[in-house]
Amino acid sequence: QQQVKQSPQSLIVQKGGISIINCAYENTAFDYFPWYQQFPGKGPALLIAIRPDVSEKKEGRFTISFNKSAKQFSLHIMDSQPGDSATYFCAASMAQAGTALIFGKGTTLSVSS
Amino acid sequence: DTAVSQTPKYLVTQMGNDKSIKCEQNLGHDTMYWYKQDSKKFLKIMFSYNNKELIINETVPNRFSPKSPDKAHLNLHINSLELGDSAVYFCASSQPSTANYGYTFGSGTRLTVV
Numbered sequence: 709q710q711q712v713k714q715s716p717q718s719l720i721v722q723k724g725g726i727s728i729i730n731c732a733y734e735n736t737a738f739d740y741f742p743w744y745q746q747f748p749g750k751g752p753a754l755l756i757a758i759r760p761d762v763s764e765k766k767e768g769r770f771t772i773s774f775n776k777s778a779k780q781f782s783l784h785i786m787d788s789q790p791g792d793s794a795t796y797f798c799a800a801s802m803a804q805a806g807t808a809l810i811f812g813k814g815t816t817l818s819v820s821s
Numbered sequence: 822d823t824a825v826s827q828t829p830k831y832l833v834t835q836m837g838n839d840k841s842i843k844c845e846q847n848l849g850h851d852t853m854y855w856y857k858q859d860s861k862k863f864l865k866i867m868f869s870y871n872n873k874e875l876i877i878n879e880t881v882p883n884r885f886s887p888k889s890p891d892k893a894h895l896n897l898h899i900n901s902l903e904l905g906d907s908a909v910y911f912c913a914s915s916q917p918s919t920a921n922y923g924y925t926f927g928s929g930t931r932l933t934v935v
Contacts, residue, residue, distance in 0.1 A: 740922055751825075751911050751926030752864070795862055803922045806876045808854060808866040816862075 711735055712800050714812025721819050727785040729815045731798035734779065740803040743772065743783045744811075746795045755796070756783070759803075788819045824848075827912045827927035834902055835935055842897045842930045844912030852876070852917055853895040854924070855887060858909040867910075870895055871917075902934045 713732045721727045733741075742757035758765045758772040758781065765772045771784040785792055795816050799809040827844040834840055846853060855867040869877035870889040884900045895912060912927040
């Protein structure tokens with residue numbers, strides 16, 4: 709059973725465009741929703757995260773939109789740059805000891821110049 | 822530098838061998854994890870330790886044995902390696918009791934079993 713479903717699997721965006729990646733979760737007990745960015749040969753790095761008490765969080769060009777009733781959240785990358793080309797993972801967990809992040813299957817983003 | 826460091830970065834070994842991967846974090850986190858990333862980049866939790874105590878043990882073959890000598894270290898020993906064990910193994914740490922719950926990952930160990 710896949711608890712966090714991510715789409716699309718791959719995405720090609722032109723430089724300056726908006727990249728949008730979507731995730732859906734099943735477990736209503738999840739209360740922490742991060743996005744991770746991974747470059748080839750590197751470990752995933754935390755990009756931005758949100759808790760279910762807010763519907764949107766923005767950090768620079770990166771925005772998370774969260775819809776609790778639909779059990780969905782998305783990452784928007786504004787003014788996408790070639791340096792944003794990477795694999796992006798959504799994840800979800802209960803923010804407490806004894807639980808672990810459950811990851812989506814990842815989205816490979818390519819930003820063409 | 823504050824970080825999660827794991828060694829070795831690359832590991833090539835023959836089927837049937839036993840190998841270990843070491844992980845150390847100097848972030849003062851209480852919880853450490855091992856994740857496996859397969860060839861399709863899917864990240865799956867294997868184990869979690871909280872302050873040296875095993876908390877999560879997913880359906881992983883018992884050829885895999887984690888050991889945490891102290892809360893800053895979490896090692897992974899693998900017995901009788903099989904071809905299907907080839908993957909990238911990531912160590913991570915976090916501090917669940919704080920507002921900054923984000924995981925910090927190491928740079929990974931690419932294990933190739935031949």
